[in-house]
Amino acid sequence: MTSSVAHPSGVASARTRSREREVIAAFAEITTEAITAPGLEDLLQLIGRQLCRLLAVHRCSVYLRRGDRFTGAAGHCEIEGDISAAVQAQEAGIAGDAFSQEVIATRRPVLISDVPADPRPHRRTMEHWRVRAMLGVPLVFDGDVIGLIFVDNVEEEHTYSDDDVGLAELFGRLAAIFIRQAVLNSRLAAKAAEVVRQKNVLGYLATVHHKLTDAVLEGADIGAVVTMLSELAAKPVVLYDDAFGVLAWAAPAALRMTEPPVLDRRTREHPAVRTALTALSASRPSTVVPMLPAVGFGRRHQLTRLTIEGRPGGYLAVVEVGRGLSDLDAKLAESGATVLALQILSERRQIEAEGQARDDFLSDLLRSTRDEAQLLRRGPQFGIDLSEPHVIVRLAVGGGVSQLSASAGRGLVVRRFAAVLGGAEPPAVGLPGAVVVLVRLGGRAGGPAELRDHVAEVVASLGPQLDVRTAVVSRVCRAAADFPRAHRELREVEELAASFGWREGVRTVDELGLFRVVMNSGQVKEALRFAHDLVAPVRAHEAGDGPLLTTWRAFVAAEGKVQATARTLDVHENTVRYRLGRVRELTGTDPADLDVLLSARLAFQVLDLAGW
Template structure:
């Protein structure tokens, strides 16, 4: 291992160098210049924080020793290529930026390659007539004559120094070449020492950075853990993550709908800075998001900013019970994304995944308890007093009037599970009725919900809302029938209402009915008749009953008779519903009387007509 300490070259070693072979009468003076140069270089090597400063000084001192104007210094990278590192020109000053855009030893640059391969100085006295230099580079820099010197350490070329006189002739003597070689060998020692120092400083800085990161993550872990233990909501955790990152934080579900978000107050944001659908559809962003996994939990999208791409988002996958369950995003607003942001996002995503899972489990447990309560209510599994006492913990006051709403499902065509179907019914009813989620229970082929009646309302008043629910469920649930029970005013009424709804469903299935919404009250007498199971006879009766009206203007008469029955035999109400004069209704009723040979206003005829129309409605006629 080579001694890495910087040392001055002893006079004996200088005497053995090739420089003495070519020494002239001023050799002692030039020796003192070399020693003076390295005195300054030693200070730079010890104090410099960047290699560029030391390399620039090496090149500048060599220019002064040789009496030329310009130098460029190249360093070997880990891949073996030599990239420009520093440069100086007496006329133009620091030219490091231009040199750093260059590479030595590229195809066509046989000059630099010769210096590297021989590890010895190479002189080109006339660039224009020598085939070795890279022609375009020489023309660009206006080089007339150039000396290339390797920086050699442990028999390995670690860098290159090129000197020239900027578009002017210059004669390099043998003494100049030897001096440059000796200078470069000494310079390589200092350069190697500086590189070791820089590497040590870099490693020390990395240790400090990692230590700070660990301390930061420990603090993050403690704050997040304490927040969860204190019962913080998902929104509270997201807000805490926003405070820790000092950037906006957005929590998404799998469909990129925002579940929660937070932003530092100083940003004065009123809307979440979401990752837009247009950006998500970019091929690079889609690939990055699809590639997020346990081995690659977070990534920045888009990876580079461009016009129209907006802000960068650090996206982290949420995984719950082995399944992707959303994303956590930290948005680059106000401050740039940092390495620790990815660790914060990953830690936060883990905490949120556990919290979401916990809330799901709690909701499922509460939902199961509500379902058990409703099941006990329908089957009268517990005494009335106990049911009344348990009701409030599920948001149910059994002292108030309620109805049961039954959604009969065709499970042969269902694409969702029983639990999902029940959840869909609950959410749709809550929206349509503008109430909290009602209690509901899943039974074979049906979902039954418990709905409180508003004060002064009747089951009929819920028909429109239940119809809206059935329509809303249609894309995902195949609801065969929807039925509303009679009013239940105490625990003892619910088993009977449940049985009536089941009978209504069986009745509708017998007639193949799949219409709107049925109520138990409107099917009172018909349920008793149809319970005999003589469906064909019932349909035959209905058709025979209205047959006399099917000729002539029977449609108008049938419509009048239907409305008259619905209006409970009241002429004025029938006329208002049809928008005609009362005398027109009396004329039509008289015509109906002559055709059916019965008075449509008599009670027995009203009951028969009601039964006939109900049968025809259920039969889809």
């Protein structure tokens, strides 16, 4: 049986007036207790209990409108006590709940006396709550339904009179006024609490910013800033470069961590993490990387991208260990990322400025534009002690596959020299079509000749990024005045190599001695004719570079020593003597004669540079 009842018309009966006075008395109690009620949920429970008392039932549930939905807010049962948690998991007016929809649509109480037999209630919900008879009461304020109250007896039949229904309607209208005001108060309190929270957050972040900037101004490096962030967050903090290499990290001492909790490659390749990283931008610098047990990633990371000069410059991670991540961790990470980005940029600028000053010093050294005393005085500030022996290496370069800029090419060269030679990057200067590197000989007793193999390794490692056409090592420089002359010699050798089209191997100025004198005379064609004429009889006999010519070359390189030649060729000394005898017969000259040795050395150098 169902009924929907309006206020009775005419003069109210004595019974009605008495019930209305009960409603007024109930709201007097509600008003008194509402003043001290700690929150909206307590007030809703109080209202529900008072309606239960007026109707002599045991259970109530209150729903509030949030947008276009009616969600559970509070509940009470005389048998079970506070049932708010269970009610809050429910929603009224959903599909299949025609009962609640009718209360909302009519804005009048709706009574269902026999719930199991009525098709309108949501069947599963009614069975769960074991409802037999139920009254639904709308909370109407200013013509709108702002909530619903449902009352019933647990697993018991209950008869609701028309007077009960009318009383419930009146109660609902009065309750709506209280609830509307309570909701507004709750929202205002929440806003006030949020304002206080935001004020506290801003104060905290201002303190953090001052601490970080003061530390940087006092000379703290990147590692010290990361340590300070870890102390402020009371969590591990990791600073990554753009490829997720660890630049610095710190963790509270109490955690006793010996390794940084990193985002390894396997984690970064997970689709969820890839999506989160791709979404990072200047307008959305932070994200939370969730736990991923499937890939062994058990700690959430508050990850913030560093932006340096408008481009990605690394990442800062606050790691969830112990306490959970919070909004403050996100703000802390973003503030720290800003300070670290500025610090990294400052350090880059400082390095670039120092590098430029060092390059300028090397340019002055090569051009001899400063007096020697000034050069000697300035050298140590760039790590250059001109009292120690040095050599100059000049690399004639092209664009290479990647078409590197001059500065990028110079940077690549010095990094490769540092990797091959060990130690810091050597001073270098980029010139049109060349990179000139200053190398301290240190303990290399072999001088330029020993260094040549290292330079060859550097040249080999540069391709195809940088096209090195020639590489020449100067003679040893022991004073400031030696460097301009050594550099002039390198340019001369480079020009000679270009004229012959020579592109293979690394040369030292010392090994080109007599050849350079001849070349500087301008008699290049004559030198070529002389070289060909010297070796022509042997080549004609062997139809090319056979064992006789190879032995002759090795003999000249060994400075006329038979034993050294035999070791080089891995043959018996008598074999060397026999072959040299054949050379003597073919050319009519003695290969061991000093003049012939000098002529042959020059001839072979000319042929090598000419590519013969």
